Every structure is written in C-alpha cells, then in structure tokens.
Amino acid sequence: MQQQNISHMRVSNIRQGRNPRAYFDPVEMAEMEASVSAKGVIQPILIRPVEDWFEIVAGERRWRAAKNVHGDNYEIPVLVKNITSEEADELALIENIQRANMSPTEEAAAAARILGRCEGNRDEAANRLGWTRKTLDKRLALMNCSLSVMTALNERKIQLGHAELLAATPKDRQEKVIANLLSRPSLPTVAIFKAGLEEISQAMSLAIFDKTDCASCHHNSGNQQALFAEAVSAGHCTNSECFNKKTEDVLEAKKQSLAENYPCVVIVRPGENNTVIKLVAEGATGVGAEQAAACRSCKSYGAAISAVPGKVGNVYESQCFDSSCHTRKVGEHLLAEKKSAENPTTVPTMAKSADLKVVTGKGAEKSTTTPKSAMTSVQDTQRVVEYRIGIWRKALKKELFADPHKNLCVLIGVMMTRGGTNVSSTKLATGFESLTSQKPPVSNVGDAAAMVANANDTVRAQMLSGIVISITDSIEKSHLPEMLKFMQVDLVKHWKLNAEFLELLTKSEIEVIAEELGLRAALGEKYAKAIGGKKDEMIKALLAVKGFVYEGKIPKALQFTA
Structure with missing residues (x-):
C-alpha cells in the first residue's frame, strides 16, 4: 500500500496501534472528550498503512475521544506516513513522552522493545530516545516490576520511587508488599518505605555465592540479633555492596564457564528481556529445523545468565541475541510453510541431517518439509579468519x-x-x-x-x-582467493580435520562442524555421549570415530571463493 496524502479519514477505518500508553486517566479523558465535543479534533493524528487498514502511531487519546463523542463515521484529521513497526514504536514513545503524563512503566516497556532492536546497546537506545543513559537505565530497571506494581504506578497509586525500590526485589515479594501498601490509609514516603524494604532485601536464602564466610560476618542479621535488639529479621545481609559484589563475581564466573560452549554469553539484567529470545524450530516463534541448526554457529547464538531478582544465576541456553534477525527468520519460516501447504508436491522432504536436537516450542508440531536449506557453517570470528588465511597461504x-x-x-x-x-x-x-x-x-x-x-x-x-x-x-x-583459484588449489590435499582448528571453536560451533562433515551421522546413537563431556573430551571423541574418512572433507568456514 503506497503512502497517501489524506487530510481526513473515518474513525472506523483506523485501528489502535502499538501504543506504549496502557493507562488513560478518566479525568483527563473526560476533559478531552468535552473539548472534542465542542470543537472537534483540531490536531491530526499520525497513522500508518498496515495491510487493508490504518494503524495509529500517535494520537490514540484523540481518536478515542472522537469515537466516543462523534461515533465511527466521524472524519478525523490524519497525517499518513508509510513507516515500519520499529519506526512506529519509536515515534509513539517519543510522542507520548513529549506530551507528558505517561507512566514510567509504560516508557520502560517501549524502551525495552527499542533496546531489543539495538541488540542490547544501551547507549544507542538512549540516543534514539533522546534520553540520558541514566534515565534509560532507571526505566529499564522497572521492567522487573510485577504486574500489580506496574498497574499501581500507571494509575498513580504509588510514586516512582516506590516502584524503583520494589523492582529490585523478587516479584513474589513485590506482590505481598504492594498489597500491603495499597491497603494502608496513607502511603508511606519513599524514604520510610526504603528503610522498611531494606529489612527484607538481600535474603541469604537467595544468595547464589558460597555463604561460608557469611556465617561469622557481623553483617549477617542472624548474628546481629544476639547483639542488637532492633536487628533485622534473621537471614538477611545488611552489607549490600559486599552482597552485590559476591553475586556479580558468580555471574561473571558462570559467563566465563559458558564461553567455551557458546559464541555469545550475556548476563541479562532487568529491562533487557527483549534483547534475547529462545531459539526454537517450530511453533509461533519457530525458525524451522534447518535454520535452527544453522543458528548454532551464529555470533548471536548462546546462553543467557539472569541477573533479574528472583531468577539471579539461572542459565537459559539456546538463546538468540539478535531480535531483528530472529523476526526475519520466523517470517521466512512462516512464508515457507505457507508455500509448502499450497504446493506440497514442489517441496523436497527435509534431509535426515535436519533431525538434529533443536528445541521446539511447547505444543508445536514438527515440520516435515522445507523449501530451502539453511546455510549451516561456523561464522567468521577473528580466530577462525586468521586460521583460514594461514591454511590458504601454506597451500x-x-x-x-x-x-x-x-x-x-x-x-x-x-x-x-x-x-x-x-x-x-x-x-x-x-x-x-x-x-x-x-x-x-x-x-x-x-x-x-x-x-x-x-x-x-x-x-x-x-x-x-x-x-x-x-x-x-x-x-x-x-587477493588470496584469486590466486588460489588460478592455481586450482584443492584444499583437500593440504588439510584435514584436526584439534588445532576445533580448539578455536565453541562447543556449539564444533557441533555445527560435526553435522556439516558427517561426523554426527557416523556416530549415530553414540553422538550424544561424544559431545556430552568437556570441550577437550569432545574434540578427542570426534577425531577418533572408527571407520570415518576424515580426508576430503573441508568445512565451509575454510573454503575459498573468488
């Protein structure tokens, strides 16, 4: 649908968009409806064409008021822009911020989506939004608020300071605290609330680090009770700096440990939920079995370590950290399935090599066809590039x-x-x-x-x-590929799979090589055991497969084209 110069459009031809504003204050809406009833809508709303209708980008309150006051046939002034969903999200957020009265949690939800499109780069996201980095960080932290806390803040029943403090606690505790807060005749100040909340923060039972040293520490509230009558309840740490440092040390250690297995390992903090998505083959967010296998060698594939209160230290494997690419792959898979259903006889059956162990969505059915084989190979990293160039020069x-x-x-x-x-x-x-x-x-x-x-x-x-x-x-x-091609160099004569090459890769990348060269198929039922150990054990097992011919097999990552 092409962009049109439309000055007015029926309300019925316009639908709600992806408005970051979730709460519309009844008093403010009543005032707007009174104005629209008397003077109509004066300022155009911003809309964009989506398939066979138009979607609101900015101006939903004006659209709601016009609909309530004048009905679906009312001709509302509009400005039409042919923009993408990503651009619409940013415009809607910025427009609502500039008009004020938008809840910080609503800003946080929209900012989290934009951060996802920036692949987790907070500086870039802040720049797009026109915010300082500090403002972005504080808003994103609110994404750990429970639904009840978010609703209370949206409806102005608690202050921003209350929500920021609650966001730093596990969600199950938030529910209990917010229920208690809202039941009180008057809301405590943020300072008083902070003092009370600190008494239940940093529970020793939630610590992910070794607590041996904590047993005799004077910051352990369990030890303080014998000394101070007003000490906090047993089992809490009163030294947040020490508690947080020990926690971060464990998170970093887990990250280093997983780096051997995956190309990308990220500690995910509150507000970064849109920067990572589970990689599945089928279901609503499936990318297809072959693409899921190909994704394992991508620089954006790996594991997430949670730093979100209540889930700190949890590891989530088989994750994608490029939401934009993931969205494209899901769309391509859905389109392929649609074409497959329309033309079942023209689509080849998926090769047996595609039955690799990839995660599937809950309740999803496995696809049996694919119109196009995904390119499965180890992606270029500096260490792989340097190794490949060295092999080329020697040959x-x-x-x-x-x-x-x-x-x-x-x-x-x-x-x-x-x-x-x-x-x-x-x-x-x-x-x-x-x-x-x-x-x-x-x-x-x-x-x-x-x-x-x-x-x-x-x-x-x-x-x-x-x-x-x-x-x-x-x-x-x-210029090396040009020279190699002229010399008609056959790398098969100069290289075969070896430990030096495999040691450059993560375990997930090694699995891709094993699949590509046929090692997985050669091992059959023994494959799971071969890759189940540590990296060095995995390499040793893959280089000692009985009956497997290693000569003549060059991975795509080492091949040249000119």
Missing part, C-alpha cells in the same frame, strides 16, 4: 613451488597489478644463502647480481620461484 606456497610455469605467471601478474612492494628481500637473501652457502651483499645490487649470475640454473630457477612464494606471506588476504 598456495606448496602449489606455487610445485608448478614453475604457473609460479612465473603469478609473479608477472603480481608485478603488473600489485607492484613489487610485497617482496621480502630478507627471505630471498636467506634462501640464496641456503642454496649456495654464500652470503649475498646487503646493499650492492651489482655484486648481488654477479653472485646470481655465477650460480647454476637450478639455483636461479628456485630463486625465481621463491620470489612469488615470499609474496604470499604479505599480500593482502582479499
């Missing part, structure tokens, strides 16, 4: 040395296109000395030429080959 040197004719062709080609700046005089001099037992002069070109002239034809031929071989160490890596 190229051997092929150049074995074929003098092509060696000469490459040398002339390099001189015509790249110049002689990549030739290593040190390596050539060292090579000449090893061939003739004569040390060439450092700076006298004439003397050096005379020494070459006095050498035999074999030495000169080898030195000529050595020129281009020396170039391969310094020539730009972007």
Whole structure:
C-alpha cells in the first residue's frame, strides 16, 4: 500500500496501534472528550498503512475521544506516513513522552522493545530516545516490576520511587508488599518505605555465592540479633555492596564457564528481556529445523545468565541475541510453510541431517518439509579468519613451488597489478644463502647480481620461484582467493580435520562442524555421549570415530571463493 496524502479519514477505518500508553486517566479523558465535543479534533493524528487498514502511531487519546463523542463515521484529521513497526514504536514513545503524563512503566516497556532492536546497546537506545543513559537505565530497571506494581504506578497509586525500590526485589515479594501498601490509609514516603524494604532485601536464602564466610560476618542479621535488639529479621545481609559484589563475581564466573560452549554469553539484567529470545524450530516463534541448526554457529547464538531478582544465576541456553534477525527468520519460516501447504508436491522432504536436537516450542508440531536449506557453517570470528588465511597461504606456497610455469605467471601478474612492494628481500637473501652457502651483499645490487649470475640454473630457477612464494606471506588476504583459484588449489590435499582448528571453536560451533562433515551421522546413537563431556573430551571423541574418512572433507568456514 503506497503512502497517501489524506487530510481526513473515518474513525472506523483506523485501528489502535502499538501504543506504549496502557493507562488513560478518566479525568483527563473526560476533559478531552468535552473539548472534542465542542470543537472537534483540531490536531491530526499520525497513522500508518498496515495491510487493508490504518494503524495509529500517535494520537490514540484523540481518536478515542472522537469515537466516543462523534461515533465511527466521524472524519478525523490524519497525517499518513508509510513507516515500519520499529519506526512506529519509536515515534509513539517519543510522542507520548513529549506530551507528558505517561507512566514510567509504560516508557520502560517501549524502551525495552527499542533496546531489543539495538541488540542490547544501551547507549544507542538512549540516543534514539533522546534520553540520558541514566534515565534509560532507571526505566529499564522497572521492567522487573510485577504486574500489580506496574498497574499501581500507571494509575498513580504509588510514586516512582516506590516502584524503583520494589523492582529490585523478587516479584513474589513485590506482590505481598504492594498489597500491603495499597491497603494502608496513607502511603508511606519513599524514604520510610526504603528503610522498611531494606529489612527484607538481600535474603541469604537467595544468595547464589558460597555463604561460608557469611556465617561469622557481623553483617549477617542472624548474628546481629544476639547483639542488637532492633536487628533485622534473621537471614538477611545488611552489607549490600559486599552482597552485590559476591553475586556479580558468580555471574561473571558462570559467563566465563559458558564461553567455551557458546559464541555469545550475556548476563541479562532487568529491562533487557527483549534483547534475547529462545531459539526454537517450530511453533509461533519457530525458525524451522534447518535454520535452527544453522543458528548454532551464529555470533548471536548462546546462553543467557539472569541477573533479574528472583531468577539471579539461572542459565537459559539456546538463546538468540539478535531480535531483528530472529523476526526475519520466523517470517521466512512462516512464508515457507505457507508455500509448502499450497504446493506440497514442489517441496523436497527435509534431509535426515535436519533431525538434529533443536528445541521446539511447547505444543508445536514438527515440520516435515522445507523449501530451502539453511546455510549451516561456523561464522567468521577473528580466530577462525586468521586460521583460514594461514591454511590458504601454506597451500598456495606448496602449489606455487610445485608448478614453475604457473609460479612465473603469478609473479608477472603480481608485478603488473600489485607492484613489487610485497617482496621480502630478507627471505630471498636467506634462501640464496641456503642454496649456495654464500652470503649475498646487503646493499650492492651489482655484486648481488654477479653472485646470481655465477650460480647454476637450478639455483636461479628456485630463486625465481621463491620470489612469488615470499609474496604470499604479505599480500593482502582479499587477493588470496584469486590466486588460489588460478592455481586450482584443492584444499583437500593440504588439510584435514584436526584439534588445532576445533580448539578455536565453541562447543556449539564444533557441533555445527560435526553435522556439516558427517561426523554426527557416523556416530549415530553414540553422538550424544561424544559431545556430552568437556570441550577437550569432545574434540578427542570426534577425531577418533572408527571407520570415518576424515580426508576430503573441508568445512565451509575454510573454503575459498573468488
């Protein structure tokens, strides 16, 4: 649907959008309806075309008032913009903030969605919203508020300070505290509430760290009771700095431990719920079995460690940290299933290799077809790139040395296109000395030429080959595929699966290689046991599969194209 210049539109042709505002104050709405009844809607609302209707981006209160006062046939002034869902979210949030009276929890929910689209980059999200980083952090922390606390804040029954304090406690405790707060004849000040809340915070029972040292610590309220009559109830830590540091140390240790298994490991804090999503093959958020397998090697695939009160230390595996990409893959899978249903005879049955162990959504049915095979390979990291370039250079040197004719062709080609700046005089001099037992002069070109002239034809031929071989160490890596292709290098002759390569990868990436090269299929029922141990044990098992032919199998991550 193309953008249109529409100045007025029937209320019935417009639907509610993704408004971050969840609560509409009855008094304010009554005032607006009175104004709309007397003067109509003066300022246009912002809408966007969505399929066969129009969706509100900004101005829902005006639309509601017009609908209530004048009915569905009322012609409301509109401004139409053809924008994406992401742009609509940002505009709606900014518009509501600028108009004030929007609840902080409503701002938090919308900001969390935008943070997800920024792949967890808080500085970028704050910049998009026009907020300071401090404001963004405080709003996102509110995402840990329970529904009752959010509702109370939305309806202005508690203050922002109360909600911020409650957000730092587990949700089950929030429910009890908020019920108590709202039942009181008067609301305590934030300062008084903070003092009372501290008495039930940092329960030792919730600590994820070793509590051996806490047994004799004077900050342990259980020990204080013997000394102070007004000590807090037993089993709580009164030293928040120490408690939080010990907690962070455990979270970081878990992160380091999981880094061996996954390309991406993230400690997820309150408000970052939209930066991570469970990777599943089927169901409403499924990406398909083959794509789910391919995702395991992605730099955004991994594990989440919760830092959210009530769930601190919990580990959630098989997570995707790129919500935008995930949304695209879900859409592609849904489209593929739709086409498959419409044309079942044109879609090939999924290969047996796709029956890998991927998580499926609750109650989801497994797909049996796929119109397109997902590209399954280890994604480039710096360590993989460096290893691959090293393999290419070694293979190229051997092929150049074995074929003098092509060696000469490459040398002339390099001189015509790249110049002689990549030739290593040190390596050539060292090579000449090893061939003739004569040390060439450092700076006298004439003397050096005379020494070459006095050498035999074999030495000169080898030195000529050595020129281009020396170039391969310094020539730009972007030109290596061109040279490899010209030399018709077959990497099968120069490489086979080894521990050095596998040690560069995480366990999830190693699984991708095992699937790609056929090791999983070769192991059959023994595969689960082979990959179940530590990384070094896993590598050892995969390199010792009886009957498996390792030669001739090059992973996509090491192949070249030109």
